Every structure is written in C-alpha cells, then in structure tokens.
C-alpha cells in the first residue's frame with residue numbers, strides 16, 4: 505500500500521469513526537505541519553496554535569475531502585490559509601493599537617514581527633533553526649510562504665500559483681525576490697562570508 | 698563591476714525546478730560572467746542556510762482525540778448485527794501479539810498447526826501483558842465487549858484459524874527478534890490489519906444484504922471467516 509492509498513484508507517476509517525485511524529492520520533502529518541508553523545510564525549507557541557487549527561480544519565472538513573486530490577496537497581492548502589488568517593488576526597490586533605485602518609496594506613505583506621517591541625537580533629549571533637526563523641521573520645508573509653512552499657515543501661511554481669491564486673510568473677518573481685532579500689540580510693549581518 | 702543581465706538571469710535560474718540543471722543559455726552566461734557567478738553563489742548559500750533546518754519534534758498534544766471520541770461516541774454503524782463482531786479482529790490481533798511477545802513456536806504437522814509458548818517469561822509475563830492490553834483498551838470496551846473479546850480470543854486459539862496463523866508466520870519471519878522497538882511496529886501493523894478486516898467484513902455483509910440473503914452459503918462462509926457460531930445459521 506503506498507502512502508497516498510494509506511492516507512485514503514485512514515480517512516475512510518476515520519470518517520467511519522475510527523479514533524485509531526484519525527490519530528494515525530494526524531501522526532503522519534503533524535511533524536510537517538508543526539515545522540512549517542515554526543518557520544512561518546517563528547515561535548513554538550504560535551506554531552502549535554497553527555497546527556491545532558490546521559487539524560481542526562482537517563477534522564471539520566474531512567467529509568469534503570475527495571480522493572481526486574492528494575491529501576498532502578489538501579492539508580497544505582489548509583495550512584496555507586490558516587497561516588494567512590492567523591497573520592491577518594495578528595495584524596488587526598497590532599493595527600488597532602496604532603490607530604491605523606490598515607486597509608491600504610496587503611494582508612499578506614504585513615510582517616507580524618515588525619510591530620513587536622523586541623529588537624531584531626543580529627543574524628550572525630544565531631545558528632541552525634534559530635537563524636532560519638530569524639531570517640524568515642524579516643520577510644513579508646507572502647514571500648515567507650513562497651519560500652516555505654518551494655524550499656521546504658518542494659512544490660512546483662505551478663502548484664504554488666494555484667495555492668496563492670497568482671500567476672506562475674508572479675510566483676517565480678516573488679520567490680527570487682525573497683531569496684535576494686534573504687541574501688542581502690545575511691550579507692549585512694556578515695553571515696555570508 | 699556589475700552585469701546588466703544578473704536579475705533576469707538569476708530569476709530564470711531559480712524559476713527552474715530547483716533540482717534540475719540550468720538551461721544552456723544560462724549556463725553559458727554563467728561560465729563567462731564572474732559577477733553573475735558570484736551572485737549566484739551567494740544566493741545558493743542563502744538557500745543552503747535555509748535547508749540546514751533540522752526537523753523539530755512536536756510537543757505533546759491531544760491530536761484532537763478528545764473531540765473525535767466525543768463526536769463518535771456511539772457511531773450508528775457499529776450497532777446491531779456488527780456490534781458482536783467488531784472486536785473479533787482485535788481479538789485475533791491480540792492473540793497474535795501474545796504469540797509474538799512470548800516466543801511462541803508454531804509447529805505444522807500432517808494434522809494441522811499447533812502453537813506452543815516458549816519457556817521464557819512464563820505466566821507472570823503473560824498476565825502482565827494482558828493487563829497492559831486491557832488497560833489500553835478499557836476506555837473503548839464496554840464490559841460486555843470485553844467478555845465477548847475474551848470468548849473470541851479463546852475461540853480463536855481453539856480453532857487455530859489457518860489464515861491467521863499464516864499471517865502470523867509471515868509477520869514472524871519479517872521480524873525475527875521481538876524487541877520493544879519493533880513491537881510497536883508489529884502492533885500498529887495488527888491494528889491496521891484489524892481495520893482492514895473490519896472493512897472487509899462490513900463490505901461482505903453489505904453484499905449479503907444487497908442480494909437479499911440469496912446465497913446462504915456466502916453467509917456461512919462469512920460466519921466461518923469470523924468464527925461466528927454457525928449453529929445460528931440455517932443449514
């Protein structure tokens with residue numbers, strides 16, 4: 505039984521009420537979703553929130569899942585949308601405290617990190633996952649999502665374009681801009697020699 | 698020193714599937730232009746930094762199990778005809794688990810197959826494992842189901858169900874040593890098997906309903922398959 509068939513079998517069993525199948529389905533994907541959350545939100549508490557929202561969304565919509573798409577694509581679509589929602593909520597909270605209506609700002613392009621009091625740490629003081637999270641935190645969400653989907657989830661630009669409802673060309677441009685921006689930051693903070 | 702082609706060229710470079718080789722035109726320019734090459738190297742090492750991500754393990758959480766159990770407390774399709782059967786596959790899995798755990802040997806001779814427990818461990822170990830097993834499932838079992846399960850375990854052992862023994866042998870061949878580590882694997886395999894068996898039985902039952910009990914023989918076969926008491930079935 506290959507991975508996709510196994511997903512389908514687990515979904516069918518979960519829909520019939522098998523708690524075991526549900527748990528197994530969650531276990532198959534929780535690591536990928538949690539790590540995605542860490543990279544997108546930059547901290548474990550938000551990553552947990554995101555992951556729980558994703559699986560709640562999966563649970564609530566499982567009966568709508570059709571076998572013609574891969575479950576993995578479906579769950580990443582949910583994760584993508586939840587990340588955007590979460591960012592929007594954070595933005596609303598911070599925007600209202602600034603007394604700005606914020607309507608002119610693209611939801612995707614507001615960095616939650618920007619409003620926080622914590623000063624950005626110098627990248628060269630960091631390494632490993634901390635460094636990656638700090639790098640990504642400096643990107644607007646739209647770019648962060650593209651980097652996530654392209655580099656960490658290995659999606660094609662075509663798939664990304666479908667997910668973000670943009671053209672394939674825009675997706676390519678956005679990815680390149682994100683990578684360049686990250687490079688400039690690493691240079692400025694002397695991480696790249 | 699700079700090159701006017703850099704932005705367009707590198708954007709094209711990264712627009713390709715990341716694992717594939719760059720197109721000839723791009724490669725040709727990169728071979729000639731040190732500036733573009735240097736810029737590309739920086740972008741690639743930026744990507745390497747990102748790819749250095751180490752997967753972090755998920756903190757403990759409930760996995761939505763409480764919600765799931767609450768909303769599936771008495772699933773309709775488990776009632777009625779199948780309520781009596783639904784733990785049979787678990788019983789079979791349990792019996793097989795015992796066999797795995799206690800160094801059981803299976804001897805096939807002309808008359809059939811016989812199963813004997815190995816010397817290691819002994820009854821105390823078996824009792825402990827049974828206790829653990831019961832604990833693990835006590836949430837899910839009503840008392841009556843538990844009794845049924847025990848009866849079914851006994852029946853399973855008595856009948857030495859050929860199919861299951863064959864399955865067991867296959868599993869035992871695959872995992873020679875029953876270490877704690879692979880027990881979990883084996884166990885999840887059994888659980889999976891149980892789910893599949895259950896689905897197969899349901900499908901079989903549904904077919905029977907559809908054919909309006911036309912074929913009593915199929916019902917007998919089905920009953921045989923799950924070791925159901927065949928005196929209940931008209932001959």
Ligand SMILES: [Zn+2]
Pocket residue numbers: 700701702703726730731732733734
């Ligand atoms: Zn050049």
